[in-house]
Amino acid sequence: MGVNKKDERMPEERVPGEAKEMLKSLASKWEDVTDANALQVIPLKGAMTNEVFQIKWPTKTGELSRKVVVRIYGVGVEVFFDRDNEIHTFEFMSKQGYGPRLLGRFSKGRIEEFIHARTLSAHDLRDPEISVLIAAKMREFHVLDMPGEKIVYLWDRLRNWLKVAKDMCSPDEAKAFRLNDIDEEITLLEKNLSVDQRIGFCHNDLQYGNIMIDEETKAITIIDYEYASYNPVAFDLANHFCEMTADYHSDTPHVVDYTKYPGLEERQRFVQAYLISSADKPGDKEVEQFLNDVEKFTLGSHLFWGLWGIISEHVNKIDFDYLDYARQRFEQYWLRKPTLLGSSEGSTTANAAGAPTSAATTTAAASVDPQAAAAAQEEEERTDSPKAGEDGEDDKDPNGRGKQQQQQGVFRRFKRYLGFTNVFKRHSHSHSHSKSIDHIPPQEQQDASSAPAPAPAPADNAAAVSGKPT
Numbered sequence: 001m002g003v004n005k006k007d008e009r010m011p012e013e014r015v016p017g018e019a020k021e022m023l024k025s026l027a028s029k030w031e032d033v034t035d036a037n038a039l040q041v042i043p044l045k046g047a048m049t050n051e052v053f054q055i056k057w058p059t060k061t062g063e064l065s066r067k068v069v070v071r072i073y074g075v076g077v078e079v080f081f082d083r084d085n086e087i088h089t090f091e092f093m094s095k096q097g098y099g100p101r102l103l104g105r106f107s108k109g110r111i112e113e114f115i116h117a118r119t120l121s122a123h124d125l126r127d128p129e130i131s132v133l134i135a136a137k138m139r140e141f142h143v144l145d146m147p148g149e150k151i152v153y154l155w156d157r158l159r160n161w162l163k164v165a166k167d168m169c170s171p172d173e174a175k176a177f178r179l180n181d182i183d184e185e186i187t188l189l190e191k192n193l194s195v196d197q198r199i200g201f202c203h204n205d206l207q208y209g210n211i212m213i214d215e216e217t218k219a220i221t222i223i224d225y226e227y228a229s230y231n232p233v234a235f236d237l238a239n240h241f242c243e244m245t246a247d248y249h250s251d252t253p254h255v256v257d258y259t260k261y262p263g264l265e266e267r268q269r270f271v272q273a274y275l276i277s278s279a280d281k282p283g284d285k286e287v288e289q290f291l292n293d294v295e296k297f298t299l300g301s302h303l304f305w306g307l308w309g310i311i312s313e314h315v316n317k318i319d320f321d322y323l324d325y326a327r328q329r330f331e332q333y334w335l336r337k338p339t340l341l342g343s344s345e346g347s348t349t350a351n352a353a354g355a356p357t358s359a360a361t362t363t364a365a366a367s368v369d370p371q372a373a374a375a376a377q378e379e380e381e382r383t384d385s386p387k388a389g390e391d392g393e394d395d396k397d398p399n400g401r402g403k404q405q406q407q408q409g410v411f412r413r414f415k416r417y418l419g420f421t422n423v424f425k426r427h428s429h430s431h432s433h434s435k436s437i438d439h440i441p442p443q444e445q446q447d448a449s450s451a452p453a454p455a456p457a458p459a460d461n462a463a464a465v466s467g468k469p470t
Contacts (some may be wrong), residue, residue: 011041015053018106019070023055026068026103026111032059033066044069045249051318054114067114068103079164079311081226089225092146099223117212117221122247125208125240126262128269134211135273137220138240142200142233152199153229154300155190159183161307168314173323177310177330182303185333189300192341193232197293202236203228204304207243234290237274238297239304241267254321256328267291296340302333 015023020039027036035057042054051072056065073083087110093099100113124130162182166174174180203210204227212221245256262270271290275282282290309326316322 011043011053014043014051014072015041015070016072016106016108019072019109019111022104022106022111023068023070027057027066030057030066032061033057034060050109069100069112069114070109071112072109079315080161080308086226086228089146089228093225096144098141099221099225115212115221115223117214117219120208120211120213122208122244122249124213125244126266130213131266131270132273133213133218133220134206134240135270136277137222138203138206138236139274139277141203141222142236144201146201146230150199150230152194152231154231154235154304155186157229158186158300158303158307161311162186165307165310168311173310177306177326182307185303188341189303193293193296193300197232197234199230200233200236201228202231202233204231204236204239206236206240207246207248209248232293232297234293235297235300237271237294239301241270241294242298242301242305254325256325258332267294299333299337299340302329302336306330306333
């Protein structure tokens with residue numbers, strides 16, 4: 001278990017003096033602020049790489065307060081990314097109308113514009129209407145023409161992180177996590193997943209805390225670009241699907257629940273929304289191949305965040321059980337690899353109830369078992385039901401970046417296109433014997449009557465918070 005590293009200082013004491021002076025200088029230029037020195041510091045939960053605070057001042061009207069966000073960089077996290085590159089990405093995205101504006105920089109962090117929108121909760125990711133908007137926004141993100149080399153960074157990053165993890169780990173830790181085997185696994189994934197891949201500018205950490213929604217316009221904003229780089233876009237979608245198993249605002253934020261991994265129909269819906277957002281109607285073979293690629297890239301996501309967890313345990317002071325988080329991600333890697341890559345290694349997998357079954361049996365059962373199909377149908381009905389809204393900051397974006405008509409147009413086009421889902425389902429069922437991989441996640445392999453319904457996540461109304469989960 002990770003050591004409790006919680007910072008017991010008051011929030012005001014955790015903001016550096018240098019940052020406080022910059023904040024007071026900013027506030028003194030705003031005519032509606034009554035007292036630039038009367039700043040309030042509110043920690044934002046969910047950040048695992050940095051410390052993030054909302055800063056606000058009372059105004060003369062008393063109705064709305066002035067707000068900004070202060071981000072204090074985590075100590076030692078430069079091993080994960082180049083901070084200068086991240087700042088350049090942040091500034092570029094801001095100039096293109098994405099995310100918050102940069103208001104100031106100090107030696108250990110920066111001050112950002114507060115976006116008047118609601119940060120999503122874990123529960124929001126399963127809302128079909130919100131999910132469609134996320135898919136369209138992700139496609140928009142992927143086609144950004146970012147400065148720099150347009151090459152895949154995933155494999156070199158994994159190898160660099162592996163080297164750092166080995167250097168930091170004790171021999172017992174390295175043995176427990178099988179680190180001496182991971183270099184071969186990275187090479188295996190690179191060989192299997194580098195053919196005919198679409199390359200785009202990927203966020204690489206699209207968990208719910210990095211997605212915001214304007215409740216009025218329904219515009220989606222993606223924030224926090226620390227891990228962003230060019231990569232296969234299937235990796236970005238795979239990582240997003242994996243993040244649906246996490247709730248970083250629960251009592252056990254490090255625990256991932258793989259019974260919540262999205263079912264086949266939910267993944268189909270997301271991929272179709274992603275592809276149709278380009279205005280080109282995807283064919284059923286294109287959708288099926290893309291789903292195959294995305295599922296295989298979940299293995300890359302498990303290695304990515306598994307290594308991240310090991311390194312973070314040694315460099316980060318935030319209260320989070322990084323090692324147990326890493327253990328779960330590596331566990332999923334070894335569990336799913338035989339099915340996803342067709343490997344004979346580790347030929348038994350565990351079903352959702354924990355009973356071992358052969359990979360071949362699991363694939364066949366997932367394809368034709370009526371109970372699995374019933375479980376998938378129940379999952380679809382549950383995710384299609386209306387969700388209770390959570391009140392948050394729903395003021396109109398002060399920068400006028402709301403794209404309500406565009407977002408609604410994407411959703412209308414996707415609803416018209418939903419008939420394609422049934423066609424694809426019939427097609428995939430009639431060819432289930434020839435599927436290259438098992439699309440059905442572990443939770444759908446259990447008896448439908450025992451499948452747990454996902455519990456609603458606690459409300460998260462803090463804007464501009466980063467999570468693991470930056």
